[in-house]
Amino acid sequence: MSITKSLTDKAGAPHSAAYVVVRSCTLDAGSKTARIIIDLYHDASAQAAGKVPFDTQTHLAIDIPEESETRTRVTGRDSDGKKIVVTETVVTLAASPAYTTYFAEDKLSPNGKTPVVQAEVWLKSLGIP
Numbered sequence: 204m205s206i207t208k209s210l211t212d213k214a215g216a217p218h219s220a221a222y223v224v225v226r227s228c229t230l231d232a233g234s235k236t237a238r239i240i241i242d243l244y245h246d247a248s249a250q251a252a253g254k255v256p257f258d259t260q261t262h263l264a265i266d267i268p269e270e271s272e273t274r275t276r277v278t279g280r281d282s283d284g285k286k287i288v289v290t291e292t293v294v295t296l297a298a299s300p301a302y303t304t305y306f307a308e309d310k311l312s313p314n315g316k317t318p319v320v321q322a323e324v325w326l327k328s329l330g331i332p
Contacts, residue, residue, distance in 0.1 A: 206323060207247065210332060212257050222247045223332055228318040235302040237264040239322040243332060260332060264301040264325055301325065
């Protein structure tokens with residue numbers, strides 16, 4: 204399965220017909236997690252010719268029961284030895300039933316949908332890549 208779309212890579216190069224391929228989709232029903240790896244090619248012919256993708260991304264679909272926030276802080280010391288914050292990253296996760304909505308057992312086989320098909324549906328719903 205694949206997605207064709209216009210996008211710009213991390214270096215700023217445009218890809219007007221980028222070809223996005225779901226390389227794998229691994230489900231863990233116990234933790235309600237789907238791990239999706241996608242490869243991004245310049246276009247379909249680049250992928251067909253066996254060229255190396257210009258990017259590979261990993262995405263996780265998980266059930267998040269409520270909004271949560273994680274803070275990561277890196278500290279250091281200034282020239283006087285005073286402790287200072289060098290960088291701080293805040294990640295806020297919105298409540299989401301991503302796994303249950305797209306990858307739960309009742310969403311797959313009975314409806315003829317595979318994990319890869321559902322991975323594409325989920326990625327498209329988020330505008331990824």
